[in-house]
Amino acid sequence: MISTERSQSQSPRSPTAAGAPFLTISVTDPVKMGTGVQSYISYRVITKTNLPEFEGQEKIVIRRYSDFEWLHDRLAEKYKGIFIPPLPEKNAVEKFRFSKEFIEMRCQALDLFVNRIASHPELKQTEDFRIFLQADEEKMDRARSYETGIFKKPSDFLQMFKDVQSKVSDVVLGKEKPVEESTPEYEKLKNYIFELENHLAEAQKQAFRLVKRHRELGQSLADFGKAIKLLGACEGDSLEKVFSEVGSKSEMLSVKLQREADNLLFHFEEPLKDYVRSVQSIKATMVDRANAFRQHFDLDQERKYKELNLEKLKFMNPEKFSETEVEFRELKADSEEATKRFEHIVAVMEEELARFQEQKTADIGLAFHEFAKGQAKLAKDIADAWRSVLPKLEACSTS
Amino acid sequence: MMSSTALPDLPAGDGDGDMETLHLAATTTSDYASVASTFDPLISASPPSPPTPAAFPLSPASSSFVDPPSYADVAASSSPHSASASSSASPRSVRAAASEYTFIAVSDPAPEAEPAATSLVPGSSPTYITYLVTSARRGEHRRHAVRRRFRDFVTLADRLAEAFRGHFVPPRPDKNTVESQVMQRDEFVAQRRAALERYLWRLAEHPAIGPSDELRVFLQTEGKMPLPSSTDVASRMLDGAARLPRQLLGEETVATPQDVVQPAKGGRDLLRIFKELKQSVVSDWAGVKPPLVEEDKEFLEKKQKLQDWEQQLTSASQQAEALVKAQQDMGETMGALGLAFIKLTKFETEEALYDSQRIRAADSKHIATAAVKASRACRDLNTQTVKYLDTLHEHLGIMLSVHTAFFDRSSALLTVQTLMSDLASLQSRIEKLEAAASKIFGGDRARLRKVEELRETIRATEDAKCCALREYERIKENNRSELHRLDQERKDDMLEMLKGYVASQAAYAEKIVEGWETVEEETSGYARKTDSTAW
Numbered sequence: 001m002i003s004t005e006r007s008q009s010q011s012p013r014s015p016t017a018a019g020a021p022f023l024t025i026s027v028t029d030p031v032k033m034g035t036g037v038q039s040y041i042s043y044r045v046i047t048k049t050n051l052p053e054f055e056g057q058e059k060i061v062i063r064r065y066s067d068f069e070w071l072h073d074r075l076a077e078k079y080k081g082i083f084i085p086p087l088p089e090k091n092a093v094e095k096f097r098f099s100k101e102f103i104e105m106r107c108q109a110l111d112l113f114v115n116r117i118a119s120h121p122e123l124k125q126t127e128d129f130r131i132f133l134q135a136d137e138e139k140m141d142r143a144r145s146y147e148t149g150i151f152k153k154p155s156d157f158l159q160m161f162k163d164v165q166s167k168v169s170d171v172v173l174g175k176e177k178p179v180e181e182s183t184p185e186y187e188k189l190k191n192y193i194f195e196l197e198n199h200l201a202e203a204q205k206q207a208f209r210l211v212k213r214h215r216e217l218g219q220s221l222a223d224f225g226k227a228i229k230l231l232g233a234c235e236g237d238s239l240e241k242v243f244s245e246v247g248s249k250s251e252m253l254s255v256k257l258q259r260e261a262d263n264l265l266f267h268f269e270e271p272l273k274d275y276v277r278s279v280q281s282i283k284a285t286m287v288d289r290a291n292a293f294r295q296h297f298d299l300d301q302e303r304k305y306k307e308l309n310l311e312k313l314k315f316m317n318p319e320k321f322s323e324t325e326v327e328f329r330e331l332k333a334d335s336e337e338a339t340k341r342f343e344h345i346v347a348v349m350e351e352e353l354a355r356f357q358e359q360k361t362a363d364i365g366l367a368f369h370e371f372a373k374g375q376a377k378l379a380k381d382i383a384d385a386w387r388s389v390l391p392k393l394e395a396c397s398t399s
Numbered sequence: 400m401m402s403s404t405a406l407p408d409l410p411a412g413d414g415d416g417d418m419e420t421l422h423l424a425a426t427t428t429s430d431y432a433s434v435a436s437t438f439d440p441l442i443s444a445s446p447p448s449p450p451t452p453a454a455f456p457l458s459p460a461s462s463s464f465v466d467p468p469s470y471a472d473v474a475a476s477s478s479p480h481s482a483s484a485s486s487s488a489s490p491r492s493v494r495a496a497a498s499e500y501t502f503i504a505v506s507d508p509a510p511e512a513e514p515a516a517t518s519l520v521p522g523s524s525p526t527y528i529t530y531l532v533t534s535a536r537r538g539e540h541r542r543h544a545v546r547r548r549f550r551d552f553v554t555l556a557d558r559l560a561e562a563f564r565g566h567f568v569p570p571r572p573d574k575n576t577v578e579s580q581v582m583q584r585d586e587f588v589a590q591r592r593a594a595l596e597r598y599l600w601r602l603a604e605h606p607a608i609g610p611s612d613e614l615r616v617f618l619q620t621e622g623k624m625p626l627p628s629s630t631d632v633a634s635r636m637l638d639g640a641a642r643l644p645r646q647l648l649g650e651e652t653v654a655t656p657q658d659v660v661q662p663a664k665g666g667r668d669l670l671r672i673f674k675e676l677k678q679s680v681v682s683d684w685a686g687v688k689p690p691l692v693e694e695d696k697e698f699l700e701k702k703q704k705l706q707d708w709e710q711q712l713t714s715a716s717q718q719a720e721a722l723v724k725a726q727q728d729m730g731e732t733m734g735a736l737g738l739a740f741i742k743l744t745k746f747e748t749e750e751a752l753y754d755s756q757r758i759r760a761a762d763s764k765h766i767a768t769a770a771v772k773a774s775r776a777c778r779d780l781n782t783q784t785v786k787y788l789d790t791l792h793e794h795l796g797i798m799l800s801v802h803t804a805f806f807d808r809s810s811a812l813l814t815v816q817t818l819m820s821d822l823a824s825l826q827s828r829i830e831k832l833e834a835a836a837s838k839i840f841g842g843d844r845a846r847l848r849k850v851e852e853l854r855e856t857i858r859a860t861e862d863a864k865c866c867a868l869r870e871y872e873r874i875k876e877n878n879r880s881e882l883h884r885l886d887q888e889r890k891d892d893m894l895e896m897l898k899g900y901v902a903s904q905a906a907y908a909e910k911i912v913e914g915w916e917t918v919e920e921e922t923s924g925y926a927r928k929t930d931s932t933a934w
Binding site: 196199202213220221353372380386394 | 717
């Protein structure tokens with residue numbers, strides 16, 4: 001259970017003032033269900049709350065990854081402008097799916113996902129969230145397949161393709177297209193986000209490698225320790241004893257290295273990966289913003305054009321004028337709507353950015369802390385182990 | 400410690416890692432500092448480096464491309480005079496201090512043209528490299544300097560092998576004909592130079608070889624090295640083939656005493672080779688108990704123990720190489736991680752719009768600094784680790800010379816056995832002839848003359864046998880004393896190795912604890928306020 005941001009939710013252990021509103025959620029107990037290709041992991045989602053919007057003090061439901069995905073997609077559809085908390089990767093590759101590490105990390109990431117939603121002022125109040133936390137499994141199944149069913153209509157597919165295309169070209173080739181929001185601040189922000197992702201991806205890559213290096217060093221220390229013990233056995237006498245100690249220390253340190261590797265993976269590499277995902281979520285929002293801008297811009301252009309024509313029509317063809325005026329009013333309403341939507345996204349993004357930066361400083365600060373703590377402890381263990389055996393080596397005589 | 404006898408007229412070791420002239424006064428710490436400082440994780444990419452020292456035939460080059468400082472260079476710089484982890488004198492330096500020579504250096508590789516080559520195109524004549532070999536004998540102030548090429552070292556090695564049968568003669572650096580084509584010329588030459596220097600030192604430290612004339616001549620006498628008695632195979636075979644008919648006809652049946660002292664080798668003594676081969680086969684196959692058998696139980700036990708030891712040593716040296724690689728990778732990745740965070744810091748600082756960004760940039764910088772420092776410390780550590788664990792490789796090299804010495808022993812024994820069975824067959828021939836002659840009334844002049852000849856042959860063979868036996872005993876004694884010496888040296892070296900390894904590991908760990916603890920402290924504000932599940 002991670003409690004990085006909990007404005008309204010508190011950990012179960014700290015005392016709750018009577019009546020103070022709280023919402024505590026945890027995702028635990030991953031269990032493999034089903035067999036073969038159909039198999040999946042189910043998770044337990046436990047909600048404890050005293051908020052009136054929820055049914056009862058405690059609710060436990062069983063959810064699978066696609067349920068989380070459903071929630072994510074629903075929120076992303078409805079709340080444009082908000083940086084929806086990222087989901088861990090789907091990872092369809094069979095052999096990696098059910099490794100112990102993968103399952104644990106995914107569980108941790110899903111827990112983080114729901115808790116972030118729970119701490120977001122707007123998102124936590126959504127009905128979709130409540131459904132996710134409370135609906136029984138049947139209802140959840142229906143909701144999920146209903147959504148995916150609709151989603152998979154042929155016309156939706158086409159629309160999906162078009163959207164993807166335009167997303168890519170808008171965001172990536174943006175500069176070519178004339179219809180692009182290009183205020184200097186927004187340009188700067190776009191560049192920042194893209195470059196940030198690169199830097200973070202590099203850091204995450206090295207962090208992942210560092211985990212591997214710890215494991216490799218641990219393995220070679222274990223092998224080396226064994227070899228030293230065997231060498232000592234050849235010599236016999238006092239040398240055998242002291243060699244055996246050195247070998248044992250080596251093996252002990254190997255275990256510590258493996259443990260630090262695990263620690264690094266969960267508390268340093270994963271937060272970095274999560275940071276990268278968050279940045280990708282921002283990019284998704286930027287796509288929404290670009291679409292909203294385009295809509296606003298197009299409609300606005302259309303309105304201006306129609307307005308001019310209307311003026312002409314007023315004098316030249318009064319009959320047609322009234323017809324057209326009605327159309328025009330509708331168009332104007334749509335245009336104003338689109339503009340409002342766009343401006344709403346811009347405003348929300350402002351807030352979200354400030355929140356994001358603060359959140360990330362805290363998240364990464366914690367990751368740094370865990371990293372430094374782990375390395376310091378490891379170094380200390382190494383020093384202690386070798387210092388304890390050195391006097392025995394020095395006291396050993398070979399004659 | 401040797402460092403006190405700094406020789407003033409020598410140039411100081413270059414700080415940029417030029418290992419051309421290593422001398423007494425340079426302590427390893429300054430070498431390593433200079434070498435380590437040339438390697439800044441923030442600056443350099445990783446250039447490929449020469450593989451493990453050519454002298455040791457084990458590790459394939461591919462496995463350990465170590466970043467500078469290269470394995471070979473570091474091992475070379477661990478001359479016998481290097482300071483050990485504990486400040487007391489290391490066994491190597493003690494041995495060096497007791498050796499016949501106070502100074503040996505191999506330097507200044509320079510190309511020379513083959514004298515016999517005619518070059519139609521200037522500059523295309525085949526050249527070879529010569530090295531300047533400088534030395535000073537204990538008790539003499541005079542410094543000798545001669546130019547030698549690799550072939551001369553091979554000659555020296557061959558002569559020592561002949562002269563010191565039964566001793567553990569340090570193996571010479573490999574010829575590396577493949578590697579010399581594949582590697583960069585400069586790197587190869589540098590590696591070879593270091594290996595040759597180490598080789599000469601090991602010779603000097605050997606209690607029997609150090610004071611020898613062969614070594615002295617090599618180090619002090621200018622001019623071409625006289626070729627050993629057996630150089631090119633073709634002429635040897637021809638020589639031998641020319642003598643064979645005479646041997647078969649019985650005119651030259653006897654190996655002269657000085658010959659038996661040498662193992663049957665090359666074409667010169669084809670007959671002897673055939674005989675000894677037959678003898679060894681007979682000994683193995685027919686179950687015939689050879690007249691003289693290796694009965695020395697103590698020797699056989701020791702031999703077995705050494706075989707076990709060698710096996711463990713081989714495995715340990717492989718693990719040591721893997722360990723060095725893992726340590727190096729760790730240092731590299733830690734450095735790359737630090738670099739990534741430095742870039743992130745710079746980026747966030749430049750683009751900062753929010754205070755939280757500036758804070759994050761500062762945190763990121765602390766992590767980066769600690770990571771880069773840890774990376775440097777790890778690389779320094781690895782230099783040390785390579786130096787200490789190199790002892791394992793050295794001793795594998797020593798095992799080679801042990802095998803040679805044991806082979807000397809068994810081939811000397813074979814010679815004795817062959818001669819003994821020669822005698823036996825000669826004796827039975829005499830008996831047959833005498834029996835046949837006695838049946839003829841009045842005597843058989845021809846046969847009796849033959850018997851006399853055979854008795855002559857027996858006398859000569861007896862002499863040869865005595866020599867061979869003496870030689871065999873001599874070799875046995877050499878084996879014994881060398882085994883005793885090796886036992887002690889091995890224990891000393893292994894203990895020293897572990898001491899050094901453990902001490903350097905402890906020092907490294909202590910160095911980086913502080914850096915990490917500082918960052919831990921600085922970021923403690925982010926630590927979870929509640930005591931959640933410990934991972």
